[in-house]
Amino acid sequence: MSENATPVLRLKEATIKFGGLIAVNCVSFDLMKGDLFGLIGPNGAGKTTCFNLVTGLYPPTSGSIEFMGRDISGMASAKIAKLGICRTFQNIRLFKALSAVENVMVAAYLRHRTGLGSGLGLLPSAIRETKELRRQALELLDVVGLSDVAEERSGDLAYGRQRRLEIARAMATQPELLLLDEPAAGMNPNEKVDLQQTVRRIRDDFDKTVLLIEHDMRFVMGLCERIVVLDHGEEIAQGPPDAIRNDPKVIEAYLGAAV
Amino acid sequence: MRFWLVRLASVAVVLVGCFLLQQWAAASLTPYLQSLVFLAGGYVALAVSLNLINGITGQFSIGHAAFYMIGAYTTAFLTATFFKAQPLDSTAWVVLMVVAGSVVAGIAGLVVGLPSLRLRGDYLAIVTLGFGEIIRIVVQNVKALGGSFGIDCRVEPAPPSIMLMWLLAILTIAICRNLLKSAHGLPFLAVREDEIASSAMGVQVTKVKVTAFVVGSMLAGAAGAIYAPFQVFITPLNFDMYQSFIVLTMVVMGGTGSVTGSAIAGLLLYLLPEYLRLMKQPGTSKAISIGGPAVAAGLVGVIVLVWLLRVVQAKVVGSKWQRWAGNLGALAATALLVYLGSLALHGVPFLRSRNYTMAELRMAIFALVLIALMLLRPAGIMGHHEFSWDGIGKRLRRRTSGAKA
Numbered sequence: 001m002s003e004n005a006t007p008v009l010r011l012k013e014a015t016i017k018f019g020g021l022i023a024v025n026c027v028s029f030d031l032m033k034g035d036l037f038g039l040i041g042p043n044g045a046g047k048t049t050c051f052n053l054v055t056g057l058y059p060p061t062s063g064s065i066e067f068m069g070r071d072i073s074g075m076a077s078a079k080i081a082k083l084g085i086c087r088t089f090q091n092i093r094l095f096k097a098l099s100a101v102e103n104v105m106v107a108a109y110l111r112h113r114t115g116l117g118s119g120l121g122l123l124p125s126a127i128r129e130t131k132e133l134r135r136q137a138l139e140l141l142d143v144v145g146l147s148d149v150a151e152e153r154s155g156d157l158a159y160g161r162q163r164r165l166e167i168a169r170a171m172a173t174q175p176e177l178l179l180l181d182e183p184a185a186g187m188n189p190n191e192k193v194d195l196q197q198t199v200r201r202i203r204d205d206f207d208k209t210v211l212l213i214e215h216d217m218r219f220v221m222g223l224c225e226r227i228v229v230l231d232h233g234e235e236i237a238q239g240p241p242d243a244i245r246n247d248p249k250v251i252e253a254y255l256g257a258a259v
Numbered sequence: 260m261r262f263w264l265v266r267l268a269s270v271a272v273v274l275v276g277c278f279l280l281q282q283w284a285a286a287s288l289t290p291y292l293q294s295l296v297f298l299a300g301g302y303v304a305l306a307v308s309l310n311l312i313n314g315i316t317g318q319f320s321i322g323h324a325a326f327y328m329i330g331a332y333t334t335a336f337l338t339a340t341f342f343k344a345q346p347l348d349s350t351a352w353v354v355l356m357v358v359a360g361s362v363v364a365g366i367a368g369l370v371v372g373l374p375s376l377r378l379r380g381d382y383l384a385i386v387t388l389g390f391g392e393i394i395r396i397v398v399q400n401v402k403a404l405g406g407s408f409g410i411d412c413r414v415e416p417a418p419p420s421i422m423l424m425w426l427l428a429i430l431t432i433a434i435c436r437n438l439l440k441s442a443h444g445l446p447f448l449a450v451r452e453d454e455i456a457s458s459a460m461g462v463q464v465t466k467v468k469v470t471a472f473v474v475g476s477m478l479a480g481a482a483g484a485i486y487a488p489f490q491v492f493i494t495p496l497n498f499d500m501y502q503s504f505i506v507l508t509m510v511v512m513g514g515t516g517s518v519t520g521s522a523i524a525g526l527l528l529y530l531l532p533e534y535l536r537l538m539k540q541p542g543t544s545k546a547i548s549i550g551g552p553a554v555a556a557g558l559v560g561v562i563v564l565v566w567l568l569r570v571v572q573a574k575v576v577g578s579k580w581q582r583w584a585g586n587l588g589a590l591a592a593t594a595l596l597v598y599l600g601s602l603a604l605h606g607v608p609f610l611r612s613r614n615y616t617m618a619e620l621r622m623a624i625f626a627l628v629l630i631a632l633m634l635l636r637p638a639g640i641m642g643h644h645e646f647s648w649d650g651i652g653k654r655l656r657r658r659t660s661g662a663k664a
């Protein structure tokens with residue numbers, strides 16, 4: 001990858017304040033196409049808030065966020081999704097009353113073509129498209145290993161499956177950049193290994209750029225090629241896993257949080 | 260090709276069906292029964308259209324009667340002013356009024372909905388509640404609309420109102436059902452489930468909410484447009500808060516989100532109080548009259564019933580049958596208590612001297628039915644389910660295969 005290629009995502013001194021609290025303070029990093037990037041830090045470091053900034057839930061107080069060279073700071077969430085950024089949620093936000101496959105179809109609907117009128121009239125074009133979206137959704141459920149529960153109510157699924165369903169749902173918007181917020185939280189070791197493979201496969205086979213937040217160090221270090229560390233909203237380190245592991249600032253931040 | 264044939268055939272069946280209903284009702288029903296058939300269709304249309312807003316999209320609108328009223332008054336005003344001077348026959352005129360009424364109601368929906376739906380939370384509930392009252396009070400004070408006296412909107416000869424209303428009801432059901440059957444309904448459901456996740460998946464949340472609200476309002480406006488000429492003379496009292504409340508109850512009863520449920524609840528909740536009212540009509544079977552003690556005991560009974568059902572639902576776990584047995588037990592215990600209680604209350608002279616007929620108690624009975632239903636089926640009659648022949652087939656197959664096993 002050449003040095004002057006446009007990054008997929010670029011945070012430039014992104015900052016957000018909630019009243020007196022500076023949740024994210026002058027954070028800058030670049031994600032290049034095909035990166036598998038980790039975002040770590042102790043509790044309350046501002047990781048989820050970074051995702052919220054990138055996906056347009058809040059506009060940054062100052063600084064900017066660029067996606068493929070285009071400034072998206074302060075843009076509406078739906079528009080950002082359309083441009084090609086999609087995320088999962090740390091505190092799972094599935095459409096609980098809908099089935100697993102319907103959850104994924106909602107997201108796939110973003111790339112639909114027929115108008116609302118054809119849906120209201122249930123015209124052949126709408127029926128065909130509904131079938132097509134369903135097919136896409138089932139394919140994605142297969143990727144995350146949820147084919148067997150496609151028709152089940154998503155709110156009733158086991159925790160680990162809900163997390164994987166969130167990933168399938170985000171994938172269905174056909175994003176360029178996928179943001180995963182603690183995808184392995186609450187999973188057992190076996191599930192975590194599966195998940196690592198799934199994430200890698202998403203990057204390699206589906207050509208996505210992935211940014212993920214995770215507390216499980218083994219998981220992140222084994223998966224990500226580059227890592228950014230936040231603490232109290234500030235970026236304290238950035239680099240490959242080995243460098244991060246031995247960075248005294250990082251050790252201190254984590255020990256400080258643990259004591 | 261086959262698709263269009265099937266579609267054409269089903270539309271034809273609906274048209275012919277509604278036409279026959281109209282012919283039959285006009286030929287063999289009393290005016291009162293005709294109005295029953297007419298309004299049953301009207302409430303189905305109102306309940307299902309409100310369900311699009313409240314149940315499917317999850318926005319709590321509680322002033323649906325306002326849009327019904329706007330449709331009705333648009334029609335009434337235009338009819339009073341222009342009907343005599345124009346060449347259309349009455350059916351064509353009412354169809355034209357349906358267009359006018361729904362457009363005006365839709366515009367009102369946009370004006371009310373756009374600002375309140377941009378916000379999260381229950382602003383819509385407050386705004387629609389206020390809007391319903393404001394519209395009614397405004398109409399009461401506008402001379403051109405007849406004020407509180409009312410306005411004459413006779414269309415001569417009488418249009419085939421029953422047919423039109425039932426066509427509208429079926430159209431409303433079709434729109435909602437189609438929406439849910441195609442992928443186009445998914446964003447609406449997603450918004451109901453989680454707005455933040457929806458917008459992260461690219462759903463334009465405000466647009467979806469406003470669309471549902473405006474379409475729902477337009478359908479209510481259309482119902483009003485058909486209602487006015489049938490009623491011949493309308494006053495603001497026809498559209499008071501009770502109307503909004505009853506339609507809302509229908510949606511909640513039917514199971515928020517279920518089109519079938521809203522339609523069934525619309526029919527039942529309109530016809531049940533009317534049926535109880537009928538009991539007072541001379542010529543019908545002598546009303547059952549209940550003494551004062553029974554009424555007093557009954558009121559206490561409701562409280563006990565509510566409490567017992569709560570206890571049963573919290574405590575009794577186990578198979579479906581065990582839970583049903585628990586519920587029945589609670590009902591039986593309450594009935595016994597009411598019986599014994601009313602015997603005991605016979606000692607109170609003030610209560611003994613009073614008798615109530617079923618018709619006088621109709622609203623109380625209605626309330627009891629509502630309470631019991633909500634306790635037994637908190638998700639409404641249909642829950643989130645829809646009626647479908649496939650579903651019935653599946654259920655029957657399951658039962659027979661279960662019997663074999």
Ligand SMILES: Nc1ncnc2c1ncn2[C@@H]1O[C@H](COP(=O)(O)OP(=O)(O)OP(=O)(O)O)[C@@H](O)[C@H]1O
Pocket residue numbers: 018021023041042043044045046047048049050090
């Ligand atoms: N909407 C908000 N309003 C006020 N404060 C907020 C808001 N969102 C986040 N914060 C605060 O910002 C800080 C960072 O929160 P954030 O959720 O980003 O942490 P995190 O790094 O994701 O932590 P965790 O690992 O626990 O998920 C916290 O102190 C939090 O209380």
Ligand SMILES: [Mg+2]
Pocket residue numbers: 047048049090
């Ligand atoms: Mg977080």
